[in-house]
Amino acid sequence: MPPFPLPARPPIGYAKRMDLTVQDLACARGGLPVLEGVGFTLRPGRALMLRGPNGIGKTTLLRTLAGLQPALSGTISAPPEAMAYAAHADGLKPTLSVEENLRFWARVFGQRDIARALDEFNLADLAHRPAQNLSAGQKRRLGLARLLVTGRPIWVLDEPTVSLDTASVALFGAAVAHHLRMGGAALIATHIHLGFEAEELDLTPFRARPRAMDRFDEAFA
């Protein structure tokens, strides 16, 4: 018996280059509609940066795409199993070392190689350090290195550079650029420029209309 459950479905991985087409998507947070009418296509090898002011719904959209919460309506062409989601909670096991964390996640996602993840995020010197003894930026690097052992083609990233210093932002930018060259794709909510070519989607026009205003109109119908 493996020490932890393996995925019921085989990983999709890079061999399966995948478009992500979103049509007329509406999503909610805390039971209130946040965005409506969202639509875009993200193709293999491309990155799309989500823009918009604080509270517009970037996190809500990413969580919906990654299958962590249901959409109110609309369609998402790619299944959650095609996506690797990384956000503020990094899913690290505090008592496991850096290397053990990566081996754990590689096993969960049906992968073997962790060497590239250690290398691309400059974690080799920290390989035997328990995750709980890492600095905030080092933990974030490990959380992002996890993406490389998922083998999943579409990265869905919420503010991935929080806590990273300039050198680590550059490492992360290079890792994403490599992922794109391999035929992967990335959807990233960030307020900074990551050093590679990407399209942008401003979510401001997709802000959901307030429900109170709908009721106000109905009162005069």
Ligand SMILES: Nc1ncnc2c1ncn2[C@@H]1O[C@H](COP(=O)(O)OP(=O)(O)OP(=O)(O)O)[C@@H](O)[C@H]1O
């Ligand atoms: N746990 C929650 N329960 C209820 N409402 C929430 C919750 N988290 C966020 N919200 C609200 O949902 C809306 C969208 O929030 P979301 O976090 O998706 O925005 P964001 O664009 O990612 O913001 P930021 O740029 O500040 O990270 C905001 O109005 C926010 O106040």
